[in-house]
Amino acid sequence: MRLQYPSSVKIIRVPCTGKIDILHILRAFEKGADGVYAVGCMEGDCHYNSGNFRARKRVEQAQKILNTIGVSGERVQMYNLSSSEGPLFAEIAQEMTERIRKLGPNPIKQAMKKAA
Amino acid sequence: MIVADKKPIEEIVEEVKDCDNILILGCNECVTVCEAGGKKEVGILASALRMYFLNQGKDMKIDERTLERQCDQEYLDEIRDIADQYDAIVSLACGVGVQFTAEQYHSIPIYPGVNTCFLGATEERGLWTERCQACGQCVLARTGGICPVSRCAKRLLNGPCGGSSNGMCEISKELACGWQLIVNRLEALDKMDDYEKIFPIKDWSTDRAGGPRKVVREDVQI
Numbered sequence: 284m285r286l287q288y289p290s291s292v293k294i295i296r297v298p299c300t301g302k303i304d305i306l307h308i309l310r311a312f313e314k315g316a317d318g319v320y321a322v323g324c325m326e327g328d329c330h331y332n333s334g335n336f337r338a339r340k341r342v343e344q345a346q347k348i349l350n351t352i353g354v355s356g357e358r359v360q361m362y363n364l365s366s367s368e369g370p371l372f373a374e375i376a377q378e379m380t381e382r383i384r385k386l387g388p389n390p391i392k393q394a395m396k397k398a399a
Numbered sequence: 400m401i402v403a404d405k406k407p408i409e410e411i412v413e414e415v416k417d418c419d420n421i422l423i424l425g426c427n428e429c430v431t432v433c434e435a436g437g438k439k440e441v442g443i444l445a446s447a448l449r450m451y452f453l454n455q456g457k458d459m460k461i462d463e464r465t466l467e468r469q470c471d472q473e474y475l476d477e478i479r480d481i482a483d484q485y486d487a488i489v490s491l492a493c494g495v496g497v498q499f500t501a502e503q504y505h506s507i508p509i510y511p512g513v514n515t516c517f518l519g520a521t522e523e524r525g526l527w528t529e530r531c532q533a534c535g536q537c538v539l540a541r542t543g544g545i546c547p548v549s550r551c552a553k554r555l556l557n558g559p560c561g562g563s564s565n566g567m568c569e570i571s572k573e574l575a576c577g578w579q580l581i582v583n584r585l586e587a588l589d590k591m592d593d594y595e596k597i598f599p600i601k602d603w604s605t606d607r608a609g610g611p612r613k614v615v616r617e618d619v620q621i
Contacts, residue, residue, distance in 0.1 A: 306439060309446040348443070351408050352451035394453040 284369045288376035291317075300324075300361075301334025308345040308359055315392040318358040318383035319345075322375065325363050335363060355386055400429035400520075401493040402527040403436060403513040408447055411489060414510040415448070418459065418486035423448075423512065424478070424500065425465035426492035433527055435513045436491025438465040444491070444512060469496030475503045482507060518549075535605025535612065541593055543584030550577030556598035 297303055300323035311319045321342055323335035339361045346356030360379060364371045415421050423445045431437030445463045452459040462485070466474045469492035482488070487508045490497040494515040501509040518531040532549045538556065539546055548554050552570045558578030562569030566579040585591050605612065 304439070306442045306446065309443060309450070313446055313450055348408065348447050352447050353454045354450060390454055391450045394456065397456070398453065398458050 286369055286373040288373040289380040291380060292376045299329070299331050299334035300338035301329070301331055303338050303341060305341050305345045305348070308342070309348065312349065312354060312358070312389060312391055315389060315395065317389045317392070318360075318379060318386070320360040320362060320375070320379045322362050322364065322372065325365050328365065354390055358383060358386060358389070400432055400518070401495070401515060402433045402517050402519040402529075403430050403493050403515045404433075405435050405440065406512055406514055408444070408451070411444070411510065411512055412448065412451060415459075415487055415489060416452075420460040420462075420484065420486050421448075422462045422464060422478070422482070422485045422488045424469065424488050424490045424492070425463075426469045426490075426496050427465055427467045428470075428492075430492055430496075430513060431465075432521065436493075438463075440491055441465050444489070470499050472499075472503065475500060478504075532606070534601075534603070536602055538598070538601075541596070541598070542581045543588055543590065543593075545577065545581045545584055547577050547581060550575075550580060552577075556601055 300321050303321055308319050321338050323338050324330065326335060329335045342359050342361040345359050348356075349359060350356040360382070362375050362379075364375070423441045425431070425436050425438050425441035427437060430440075434440065441463045445461045449459070449461050452461075464478060464481075466477060468474045469490060482504050483506075485507060487510060488500065488504070489510045489512045490500050491512040492500070493513070494511065497509055497511045516527075517529040518533060519527045519529045522528050529549050531546060532554075534548045538548070547556055547558060551558055552568055552574070553560060555578065558581075559576050560578075563576040563579055566576055568574040568576045582591075582594060585594050603609070
């Protein structure tokens, strides 16, 4: 399909979104990521039955923690799509990039620069 | 196991905000199983605190460590060499671990990172319920393996009371009447004769009524 999506999106492959832990998301922000989104299978279509539901819960928990510590929880999102939906994948990457652009850079990254 | 719940991050922030160098100390036992104070929760809390203080313009050094247990001296000794370098330790162990750590390290403030709740079981992931109040005189042999001290809101030994309706307790429609559970179980075991026996007055001196308790076992002492 040779679809275009923003080059700022870095893909980290996991066997299932159920593998994603809150700590993975938090560490990404600690290391300066501006946003994180998990792309899992459609709800009800998880190859491991409930991996994508676990991921959604963990994304929600990470959002709560980020809101508490002054980094907008909106920077973390969960999306569900099937593996055949390439165009939607590119669309989501675009949508997420725009969402993060509106929110601006990760305040932790800026604080780190100031501290250094 | 001892069941604990996470403390809000804001509460922990309030305790440690004036420190420059802290240690988040987890425990590999009960609090790991109830997902409140194990290695993973230590990592999450440390990461959240690091980002919070960085965001506030404060460069706080936050280290992570998880011990096998905090209620045993030999494991607590593992941080003997490093403890002095911290302004405070946030212990994610149960109240026992927090206190025992504080007893071993006199000069460092130890703050609790969890709320210790009760002795309970994992009914399902994310749901823990109370099963024992450590009264020191177990009556489970007579009650079909269901504890009236922890499962009955009134701790009745000859129940149920008049507040039991349709198998539920009057204090909450979602709480099963402990004595209804006991009767059901005794019926299933064909041991309703046990129900007819009146419990004598229980010696509550082995419960909290007798003050802080201790168990002395000379046979295992060295």
